[in-house]
Amino acid sequence: MNKKLIHLLEDDIDINEVVTYILTEEGYEVNSSTTVAGFKEMISQKLPDIAILDIMLPDGDGIEVCRNLSGDEHTSDINIIMISANRSKNDLQALGCSAEFIAKPFSIDHFITRVKHYA
Amino acid sequence: MDENSLNQLYTFKSVFEGLKDAVICHDINYLITDLNPAAQLLFNSPQKILQGQPISAIMEKAPYDEYTKLTDTVFSGARVNNFRTKRRSGNSEINVSISIFPISDQHGKIIGISQLIQDISEEKADEERQATLAAITEGSEDAIISKTLNGTITSWNRGAQAIFGYTDTEAIGRHITLLIPPERVAEEDYIISNIRSGKKIEHYKTVRLARDGKEIPISLTVSPLKDKDGRIIGVSKIARNISAQKLADEKQATLAAIVQSSDDAIISKTLEGIITTWNRGAENIFGYSEAEAVGCHISLLIPKERLNEEERIINSIKNGEKIDHFQTIRISKENKEIQVSLTVSPIKNSEGIIIGASKVARDITEQRRAEQALENNSQKLQILNSIGKGISQQLDVDVILQKVTDATTQLTGAAFGAFFYNRTDDNGGSDMLYAVSGAPREAFEKFGISENTSVFHSTFNGEEVIRVADITKDPRYAKTAFPFGAAHLQQPVISYLAVPLMSTTGSAIGGLFFGHPEPGKFLQDHEELIIGVTAQAAIALDNSKLFEEVKKLSRRKDEFIALASHELKTPLTSMSGFLQVLQKNASEGNHRKFADKAVKQLNKMNLLVNDLFDISKVQSGKLQFNFEPLDAGELIREICETFEQTVPGHRYILNLERDLVIDGDKMRLEQVITNLIGNAVKYAPQSPQIDIAAESSQKEIIISVTDHGEGIPSAEQAHIFTQFYRLREQDRHISGLGLGLYITKEIIERHGGRIWVESQEGKGAAFKFSIPRQGHVSSHN
Numbered sequence: 012m013n014k015k016l017i018h019l020l021e022d023d024i025d026i027n028e029v030v031t032y033i034l035t036e037e038g039y040e041v042n043s044s045t046t047v048a049g050f051k052e053m054i055s056q057k058l059p060d061i062a063i064l065d066i067m068l069p070d071g072d073g074i075e076v077c078r079n080l081s082g083d084e085h086t087s088d089i090n091i092i093m094i095s096a097n098r099s100k101n102d103l104q105a106l107g108c109s110a111e112f113i114a115k116p117f118s119i120d121h122f123i124t125r126v127k128h129y130a
Numbered sequence: 131m132d133e134n135s136l137n138q139l140y141t142f143k144s145v146f147e148g149l150k151d152a153v154i155c156h157d158i159n160y161l162i163t164d165l166n167p168a169a170q171l172l173f174n175s176p177q178k179i180l181q182g183q184p185i186s187a188i189m190e191k192a193p194y195d196e197y198t199k200l201t202d203t204v205f206s207g208a209r210v211n212n213f214r215t216k217r218r219s220g221n222s223e224i225n226v227s228i229s230i231f232p233i234s235d236q237h238g239k240i241i242g243i244s245q246l247i248q249d250i251s252e253e254k255a256d257e258e259r260q261a262t263l264a265a266i267t268e269g270s271e272d273a274i275i276s277k278t279l280n281g282t283i284t285s286w287n288r289g290a291q292a293i294f295g296y297t298d299t300e301a302i303g304r305h306i307t308l309l310i311p312p313e314r315v316a317e318e319d320y321i322i323s324n325i326r327s328g329k330k331i332e333h334y335k336t337v338r339l340a341r342d343g344k345e346i347p348i349s350l351t352v353s354p355l356k357d358k359d360g361r362i363i364g365v366s367k368i369a370r371n372i373s374a375q376k377l378a379d380e381k382q383a384t385l386a387a388i389v390q391s392s393d394d395a396i397i398s399k400t401l402e403g404i405i406t407t408w409n410r411g412a413e414n415i416f417g418y419s420e421a422e423a424v425g426c427h428i429s430l431l432i433p434k435e436r437l438n439e440e441e442r443i444i445n446s447i448k449n450g451e452k453i454d455h456f457q458t459i460r461i462s463k464e465n466k467e468i469q470v471s472l473t474v475s476p477i478k479n480s481e482g483i484i485i486g487a488s489k490v491a492r493d494i495t496e497q498r499r500a501e502q503a504l505e506n507n508s509q510k511l512q513i514l515n516s517i518g519k520g521i522s523q524q525l526d527v528d529v530i531l532q533k534v535t536d537a538t539t540q541l542t543g544a545a546f547g548a549f550f551y552n553r554t555d556d557n558g559g560s561d562m563l564y565a566v567s568g569a570p571r572e573a574f575e576k577f578g579i580s581e582n583t584s585v586f587h588s589t590f591n592g593e594e595v596i597r598v599a600d601i602t603k604d605p606r607y608a609k610t611a612f613p614f615g616a617a618h619l620q621q622p623v624i625s626y627l628a629v630p631l632m633s634t635t636g637s638a639i640g641g642l643f644f645g646h647p648e649p650g651k652f653l654q655d656h657e658e659l660i661i662g663v664t665a666q667a668a669i670a671l672d673n674s675k676l677f678e679e680v681k682k683l684s685r686r687k688d689e690f691i692a693l694a695s696h697e698l699k700t701p702l703t704s705m706s707g708f709l710q711v712l713q714k715n716a717s718e719g720n721h722r723k724f725a726d727k728a729v730k731q732l733n734k735m736n737l738l739v740n741d742l743f744d745i746s747k748v749q750s751g752k753l754q755f756n757f758e759p760l761d762a763g764e765l766i767r768e769i770c771e772t773f774e775q776t777v778p779g780h781r782y783i784l785n786l787e788r789d790l791v792i793d794g795d796k797m798r799l800e801q802v803i804t805n806l807i808g809n810a811v812k813y814a815p816q817s818p819q820i821d822i823a824a825e826s827s828q829k830e831i832i833i834s835v836t837d838h839g840e841g842i843p844s845a846e847q848a849h850i851f852t853q854f855y856r857l858r859e860q861d862r863h864i865s866g867l868g869l870g871l872y873i874t875k876e877i878i879e880r881h882g883g884r885i886w887v888e889s890q891e892g893k894g895a896a897f898k899f900s901i902p903r904q905g906h907v908s909s910h911n
Contacts, residue, residue: 023700029707067696096699099797102754115699116706116736119714 015130018059019043020050020076021094022068026115030063033119034126047071054080059089060130064110066095077108090129152247155233158205160185160198163242172247174220193217197228201243204230217247225254273348273369276355279322281306284364293348293371295341306367309338311345325354325365338369347376395470395491398477401444403428406486415470415493417463428489431460433467447476447487460491469495506655513541514662521670525677527553531565534667535642539567542656544644545621551631551640551671556679595657596628599650625651629660631668642667684750691746698739706732741869745853748876755795755880762799762831762901763790766822769803777811781819787826792901798877799901805870806835806897814839814894830883830903836896842889850887851875874899 017034021027022045031041042059044050047070053059062080066073073093080086091110093103094117103112111129113122146153152169156162162183170179173188186194193215200210210230216223227250233242267274273290277283283306286298294301294309301308310318317336324331331352337345348369355364389396395412399405408423416423416431423430432440439458446453453474460470470491477486517537524530531549539547546568554560564571598604601623623645631640642660644652709732713725747753763786770782803822810820814837821836842850849855853872878885882902889895 023704025704026700026707029704029711032711033707096696096703099754099756104756115703116732117703119707119710 014038014040015061016040016042016057016059017061017063017126017130018050018053019063020047020068020073021045021063021065023065026065030122033123037123037126039126039130045069047076050076054086058086061090061092061126063092063094063126066093074103074106074108077110081108081110092125092129151249153244154185154247155242155244156185157242158240169247172217172219172224172226172249190218197245200228200230204232204243205240207232214250219249225250227253270368272371273367275301275306275367275369276364277306277367278364279326279362281318281322283308290369293340293346293369294338309340311337311339314338321350321352322365325352326362328354328362330354335372347372349375392490394493396488397423397428397491398486398488399428400486401448401484403440403444405430412491415462415468415491416460422463431462433459433461443472443474444487447474448484450476450484452476457494468493469498471497510655510659510662513537513659514666517663518666521667522673524670525674527551527563527671527674527678528565530667530670530674531563532567534663534670535565535567538642538660538663539644541659542627542644542652543646544568544625544627544651545646547642547644549631549640549642549667553671553675554639594630595661596626597652597657598626599652600624601626621645621647623647624649627652627656627660629657629664631664631671633668634672687746688750688752691743695739695743699736702732702736702739706736741873744873745869748873753876753880755798757793757795759791760794760796760799761791762794762833763788763824765796765800766803766824766833769800769807770822773807773811780811780817782807783819783821785821785823787824789826790824790831792831792903794881794901795877799881802874802877802899803833803835805874809870809897810835810837810839810895813837817894828903830900832898832900834896834898836894838894841891841893842887842895843891844889847887847889851885 015038017039019027019030019034019041021030021043024045027043027045031043034041042053042057044053045068047068050064054062064073064076073095077091077093080089080091091108093108093110093112094115095103095112096115099112099114103110111125113125146164146166149166149168152166152172154162154165154169154173162179162181162185164181165179173179175188179188185197189197196215200213204210209232210228213228213230215226215228217226218224227248229246229248231244231246232240233244235241267285267287267289270287270289271292273293274285274287275283275290276285283301283304286296286301290301291297296304296308306318307315314336321331321334331350334350334352336348336350338348340346349372351368351370353366354362355366357363389407389409392409392411393414395415396407396409397405397412398407405423405426405428408418408420412423413419418426418430429437429440436458443453443456453472456472456474458470458472459467462468471494472492473490475488476484477488479485517534520533520537521530524533531551535547535549538544538549546566548564548566548569550562550564552560552562625644625646625648627644629642630638631642633639642664644660646652706729709725709729713722713729716722716725744753766784766786770784773780773782807820807822810817814820817838819838822834823836824831824833826832851871851874853869855871875885878899878901883900885897885899887895887897
């Protein structure tokens with residue numbers, strides 16, 4: 012069976028590492044990038060099943076990425092999970108992004124449960 | 131009869147005939163025996179009275195009856211002496227004095243009556259005159275004193291007693307100098323010498339002394355007393371006490387002086403309006419001299435359009451009414467208008483009849499001018515006040531500038547006005563802001579926005595205000611006046627007014643500038659007004675600056691909070707992740723235990739950081755809520771499950787009613803319930819169980835979390851929902867920032883509900899809150 016592919020966009024290296032580790036342990040294939048540019052590159056090469064997006068990025072805004080993904084028919088099927096330290100679901104909805112939201116720091120179990128929900 | 135007897139008889143006859151008094155004798159039968167020529171004259175009968183006639187023939191009945199009564203007494207041996215009565219003599223009645231004697235023969239037998247009748251008319255007249263004189267002298271209030279030429283007092287009337295105090299017995303016989311003050315004794319000589327030469331002294335005003343030593347002002351009239359032959363034998367003095375008159379005179383003099391010295395015009399006129407008196411004040415105010423004004427009609431002073439006032443005034447006066455402080459206008463000799471305040475009173479004669487009017491006219495020109503100035507000032511204050519109100523609440527600097535410019539340009543009547551304000555910030559940067567009224571902004575854009583504030587310094591050059599009637603005539607200002615693009619104004623600047631805007635440090639940081647193409651448009655009043663406005667504008671601008679700074683700081687704070695939150699949470703996230711992995715992979719024993727503890731602490735830390743950032747959002751009103759229908763029962767169950775797993779050791783007893791669907795923010799309500807149960811766990815660790823109940827009604831649901839710990843004293847109950855409040859000193863060991871309940875309260879209230887505590891010391895505490903069913907009362911977004 013094919014592993015499900017997750018694209019991760021997170022600029023903090025350590026968070027990046029621990030999330031990748033956790034997901035890999037659960038049997039997912041994980042590609043990660045620390046920049047929006049890098050993420051876009053990944054998307055152009057391969058479409059994931061799930062995109063996990065941080066919000067505050069050095070070269071962009073995760074919410075905008077989310078909007079772009081859902082707005083583009085090519086990528087609108089991708090399940091999106093937003094993770095953030097200082098936003099809430101309320102904020103996101105106000106900004107036009109109705110994806111799943113998980114607040115940092117999160118419980119690993121909860122995180123895995125939500126990921127599994129989508130793929 | 132012998133010769134002697136005959137001679138005696140002739141003598142008696144001669145005497146009888148020659149007597150002036152009338153003698154008529156009759157016998158006991160009342161037949162006339164003798165009568166002398168005087169008697170003939172007296173009785174004056176048409177025919178000669180003859181001897182042998184009865185005396186009744188020549189007397190009328192009444193006198194005859196009276197006579198016979200008298201003779202009866204004489205026949206009895208009496209005598210009648212000086213009996214006063216009246217007898218008819220011819221056509222008139224005369225006063226007579228009758229004496230009646232018996233005629234006795236040699237034996238003493240009465241053989242007849244002899245009646246002596248004296249005409250006492252003159253005497254009587256004299257007597258009457260005397261009596262009259264006496265009455266006059268006694269009744270007179272004046273002192274009537276007669277004295278000899280040597281000065282001895284010979285008579286003294288009641289008036290003299292009243293004035294001088296001496297009785298007549300005390301005064302008569304004394305020397306007149308008794309009454310004369312020592313320094314006036316020479317007067318007496320003067321008086322006497324005049325009298326001796328037959329001269330009278332009339333109304334001589336002097337002073338005499340009374341018995342009690344008091345000086346009495348008197349008016350003396352002294353006349354010589356002459357005897358029958360015209361020889362001066364004494365002096366008669368009439369002394370009138372003129373104290374009252376003197377007082378009246380003095381009063382008169384005082385009043386006259388007052389009228390003369392008054393600055394007000396005091397004029398009296400007849401009821402027809404003819405001026406009868408005119409004082410110096412009237413001369414000064416109206417310009418006419420007394421000679422010019424007296425006799426003229428009062429309308430001389432009245433402007434044509436006000437002539438009917440005079441009629442009204444006269445009518446009031448005729449009714450006995452006064453006119454008080456009537457403000458009007460009169461005209462002077464030079465045809466100048468004078469503002470006056472008139473007071474007119476009726477003049478009454480001694481019978482109380484109104485015979486004229488007395489006017490007091492006060493020149494109130496100065497007073498009116500002062501009133502006008504006061505009026506102006508109060509208007510100015512009102513204008514300043516309204517401008518002040520308009521800008522004091524303003525925090526937007528552009529609005530302030532524009533409002534002030536518009537208002538002041540209008541107030542000064544300027545054709546155009548500009549307000550320049552050089553705003554500096556703490557970093558030394560500055561920008562030039564300006565507002566324009568009456569001219570396009572482009573006219574001023576050419577002004578090089580220099581950051582050099584000294585431009586104003588040089589403009590004002592230390593002066594307060596620059597006000598020039600014609601700028602083209604004043605070389606000093608020709609260059610610097612309206613230094614900002616005056617060339618682009620459509621009209622030339624002739625009148626110029628510039629008022630600096632002063633900073634709190636006392637330097638000019640801007641100014642209000644006004645111009646007008648006509649000269650002399652700006653007056654002292656305008657200057658003062660604008661100075662007042664710039665003071666207020668300076669304050670408003672300062673406030674706006676402060677407000678801007680506060681806003682900036684607030685923005686910076688929010689940005690910092692967001693950044694700090696992100697920065698703190700990032701390592702927390704990775705640490706949390708790694709620890710959880712370690713936790714999962716750790717074998718039982720210390721590794722597992724330590725990993726568990728580390729994860730727990732991290733979670734705590736996370737909560738604390740959350741609280742911190744929530745609190746900041748609450749304070750800046752930025753706590754976002756997302757309301758949706760949710761089942762509070764389900765939420766409570768989920769939370770309790772988590773607690774059972776994470777904080778075992780307590781029993782969580784649920785008592786939930788069925789229908790608990792409400793509108794709420796799930797995340798925030800989760801925060802609330804977690805906070806309350808968490809507090810129960812923290813503060814009542816010994817409590818065997820924690821009860822969580824939910825009641826529902828049509829209107830709302832009420833959720834309660836009850837512990838059985840130490841309870842909360844009622845004094846503290848009000849405080850626990852405030853920021854940073856920690857209950858007891860000994861709870862210091864319990865971690866937390868004291869923010870939980872504060873944030874919880876905010877969340878509940880944003881839902882439109884209420885939160886409270888019911889507790890008694892030693893008996894645990896029940897925290898309860900209500901959430902309305904439908905929607906939320908307060909919407910804060």
